[in-house]
Structure formats: structure tokens, C-alpha cells
Amino acid sequence: MAIHNREAFLDKLAGRLGRPRRTEVAPPSYSVRPQERVFQGATQDELVEKLEAQCEVIHTSFERVTLSELEDTLRRVLNGYGVSKIVSAGGPRIETSGLVDFYDQLRKEDYEVQIWDEEKGRQNVEFAEQAGAGIVFSDITLAESGTVTLFNDRYNGRSISLLPETFIAIIPKSTMVPRMTQAGRLIHEEEEKGNPVSSCVSFVTGPSNSADIEMNLIVGVHGPVKATYIVVDDL
């Protein structure tokens, strides 16, 4: 940990700008704020509808369920993809959503399920690389773009939503916001309060894609090939 060559570098910039180094800058006040107007005043249900429409654009399957229907839906989605090896984010949310028991049940039925566990170290990554599906919980969900925001941490490794062929995001309805504006603001406010941001914030919008070969859209070039969002109404 160190900072090299900073002072001379920044002195030069200040010189070019024709003034001494600045040690304080007042927050700017911008003349317009169009970002506030997107889906302004929409209810949570309306935002879910916007999300559903956007899923068509981003090649992502969409399900909407109550908490009591979550297990059956997950099972149907996993079977639909033909997946029997699953890696899931851990932490308090799999308990509150009842997924601990569900995963136990799956294990009894010869599914291989691993909940991300720091104790297992690098083995988590190796398992994720072989898994058919990765299951995560969205922390903030952006209706406009169809994006799930993941604050990666000890329970939610970066690899879960990246390495398996299928990506499944469980979206609590309470996490719906209009767009990235609200996510950016929340992180900014936390920073101001002295609560540092996660070491990795992943905004994920559907499966991986590319248009590098003759502009043909190809899904799953590096990351997941298929994606499903499951919105849970009472979470």
C-alpha cells in the first residue's frame, strides 16, 4: 500500500490549470437533473411491470411469485435448464427466504448444491466454475434497465453470478427502484456517512453478450449464457 509520484504529478496539473493546488472543492450544483424524472412516482408494482417488459429486451426469463411459491418456481426453473449442480449465495437472506431447507431437500434428491462459504476458500470458485446455475439475491433492482445490483461480500462471491452457465437472480420486490440514479445515490449517501462501499459492486443486466463477429449478437461469450429473474412479491 503506497502512493507513488503523486505530488509532482498533481502540481503539474494545477500549474496547467493556472492556479495553485486545490485542497477543497465545493460540491457542484448542476443546472439540470433529468435523471430524477425517469419513472417518477411509479409504485413498486408498476416498477415490476417495467422490469418484466425490459426482460424481453435483455434476453432474460421473468417469473413473479409469492414467497410460498419460490421453492416450486426455483425447482421448475432449474429443471427447465437441466441443471443439477448449483452454487448459491449464502447469508441471512437464504434463511429468511426458506432456501436453506429447500437446498437440503435438493441434496437429498441428488442435486449438488453448495452455498458460498468462506471457510472453503478457493474451492468455492472451482465449484462455481463447474456449476450449471448460480443463484443470488438482488440488493437493488433497477426497473428501467432490468439490472440487479449485487454488493459482493463474504456471502455473495463474485463468481456465483459469473461462472455458471445459468444465472438466477431472486429479486425481492422491496428492492425495486426506477433506475441507476437511486442506486448511485444510496451508495453516495453511505459513503458520506462513512460506510465504505463493497469491494465489488456488480450491476448485472441479463446474460453476457457480444456483437464482435459481424455485429451478430451472441449470448454467453464469457459469463452466463442464460438468465432468469424471479421477483418475490412479499420479500
Place this chain on the structure above:
Amino acid sequence: MSIKIGSKAYAERIQDGIDNSFMRKAVSSAQGRFRTGRLKAAEELGDWEDWRTLGEEIRSHTMENLDYYLHQLSEEVEKRGGTVFFAETAEEANAYVQEIAKKKQAKKVVKSKSMVTEEIGLNEALAESGCEVVESDLGEWILQLDEDPPSHIVTPALHKNKEQIRETFVKKKGYTKSDDPVELAAFAREQLRQDFLSADIGVTGCNFAVAESGAVTLVTNEGNARMVTSLPDTQISVMGMERIVPTWEDLEVVVSLLTRAAVGQKLTSYITALTGTRLEDEVDGPEDFHLVIVDNGRSKILGTEFQSALHCIRCAACINACPVYRHVGGHSYGSIYPGPIGAVLTPLLDGYEDHKELPYASSLCAACTEACPVKIPLHEHLIMHREIIVERERMNAKSEEIMMKGFAKWASTPAAYKMSTKMARTALKPWTKDEHIENGPGPLKGWTDQRDFPAPPKKSFREWYKHREERRNG
């Protein structure tokens, strides 16, 4: 590689571009799709001009206070366990990265797409240190296998067709399947997975750093940047010093502008913000993080009439709108930054000597300025470059100077002017067909090779005016 690509002269590069019919068709169709996507996205969003205004204000404020925000950024990165290196030159930046590679005894480096590492020639520097460097963006991987430079900022392999790509895979990687893009991409996926899992160092660029938290943000569709930053134990991010925003609130605005202006997406598949090293209880992500902040000529632009060129967010909207780029393609610019922004930036970063033609690779139609999501007055910058080239640097061709002097003399001598306008029609008669000149002589040839030139009218303006006045006066 450095900012300059290839050694061919400008005229030769242009001719190569014009002769490459696949490339021209691909560029033209890509421009159409990107432009439609951008316009549709702007319309859906509404208030596009307000968004552009906000983008411009954020970028202006950041540039005016760049020293402050870079200081804040470096403090925050250090707090989060990272090391920051400020590099004045490409050589300093490369030497620092080479030193890390040596310390780590690195054999393999995986990279996600980055313009600034192209600009400083980092791949060559790492190869000198004995590292195998793998570009992991699909387009960049194809170009790396083929030892070809990129021709577009967003879709670097735009100039290649699928048959060429298949041939490269067959020759370089033993590929055996068809030229179906899905099969080609699946092969690349399989090959690259092994590289990600076995790499010692991951190198990325930086779309935007966030000063308030020390985050480095990467905007991609493929997810390769996530691979590069999740799997190897060491991450090195290299950023041009201007690629910074003050806060997360500003970040979301410029990211929204970038993804819409680039390809018409609301957001790309992945936007990843990485802050320092992984925490103690985290399993994936780097245990060692380095941020290299590169000047490499950028500070020369600060405080000048070109300062707003540093506002560029690398969306390529100007490239996709440019009629000249449409005809000549990216390689013709001889720079890793093609199109209008390339014509503005390249001479600023690398001097006029090798790039004095670039400001003339524009029709000055201002489509680029209109397309720019942060309102950089690109065509005005091109005019300023031309002024400097002619008046200060005196780099225009001697023949042009003689011709312009001759023109001035001719145009200010009424008798000569009158006689030549009268004779022009007769002199050009052998090349005139239906009031158009085809395959014209001398200086007209360059024009008529591509399109017709209107023949001089039967009657000059003066004659017409005189006749009109006579009629009016009865």
C-alpha cells in the same frame, strides 16, 4: 503498439480503406445500426439535451478540479488496501507494471479491453518481461491472434468477416468447426476460460474511477472484465488521468450516457465497480491491487482551447456519425483513436508531425459534435487544429501555399477571373456529360473518382445578374 498504428503514409492508408469493400460495407451497416440505436435510446429516455448538458457539466467540473479529485481517489484507493502509481509517461507506467510482474514471477497476464494500455504499448512491455499476455475481449482476442490493430473503439474487429476469423482460429488455435458466429464464440469461451483460471495477473483499463470511494468502474457486455478482476490474485488497473468522476451520483449519469451513446443500450450487461483488494473474509477478487494513473501527454491539453477533448467518455458516437469514417474506416486514421475524436486527440497526445492530415479527415459537417453525449465541440476543435497547422506550425504542403497564393492573385484580378470563368465550361467539355463532370482532370480527379462534379453553368453569375438587372430596368 503505441498511439500510432502502422507505418504507411496517410494517402496509402486512405486508399487501402477505400479499396476494402467488405470493411466499407461493415462500417456503413454498423454506423447505421449504432446511430439508430443511439437515437432510439435518446428518444426513449426523453430530455436528451438535458442529459447532455448534465454530462457536459459533470465533465467540465471534474476537469477544472482534476488535481483535487485525483488526490481524493488515490487516498481512497490506499485506504482500501491498494497501491497507486502516478505515471507521467508511457515508459514509467510500463516499467511499473513490469516491476509488479517480476515481483509476482508472473507467467500469464489476462487483460480486458483497454484503450490506454494500447496507447502506452503495455502488451509489448509485458511480453519483454517474459509474460504471455491474453486479450480477453472477444474482438481484441481475434485481433491479437491475427496481429491486427483495432479499427473501432466499441467493436474493435469490425473490419473482419467471419470467414477471416475462422481462418485465424484454424491457423492459430487448431479450430475445426464452422464460421457460424455462435460456434466461433463458443470456441473462444472455452479457450479463454482456461486462461482466466490460470492467469497470475489481471490487467484492466478504467471507464470511470469514482473519487469519493476509490472505485474503478468497468463497463462491458461480455463479462471478461469481471473474470479478469475476480480470478487472478493480482489486479492492475490502468487509467488515463481524465477518466474520473467525483461521486457515485455522477458516475451513474456518465455511465447512462456512455451505454446509450455507444450502442443504444440502457445499461450494458455488466457494470462492475471494484474498490481496492478483496476483504479478509472474501474468497474471490484480488489480494493485491494497483491503480496506474497515466498522463502521457494529457496534461498538455489542460488549460488550453482543447481542454474539452479530455471530457471524452469513449462512446464512439462521433465515429458512428462521421461520413468520412464511413468511407475510409478506422485504420486510415493511423491511430488507436479513430474517427473525429481520434482526429482531435491524436495530434494533441502525439504531436502534429505524424498526424497533421487527421484534422483534414473531416467534412466539418458537425454530425460528430451533435452526436457527442458530453457536448465536445469536435468540429470546432478540428478547425482549431487546422489553424494551428497552417498558421503556427506552417506544416501545410508547399504546393498548397503556392496554389493558395495563386488563387488569391487570380481571384483579385477581375480580368483574369472573368476570362477563366468564361473559359471553364469549354475547357471541361471533354469530361462533361449531362451537366456533370465524370473522371475529371488534375485536382478534380480525387473528387470525381468518388462522385460527380457539377459542370460550370452556361452563364456566369455576373452575366446572369447583369441580364436580370437589364430586364428589370426595362
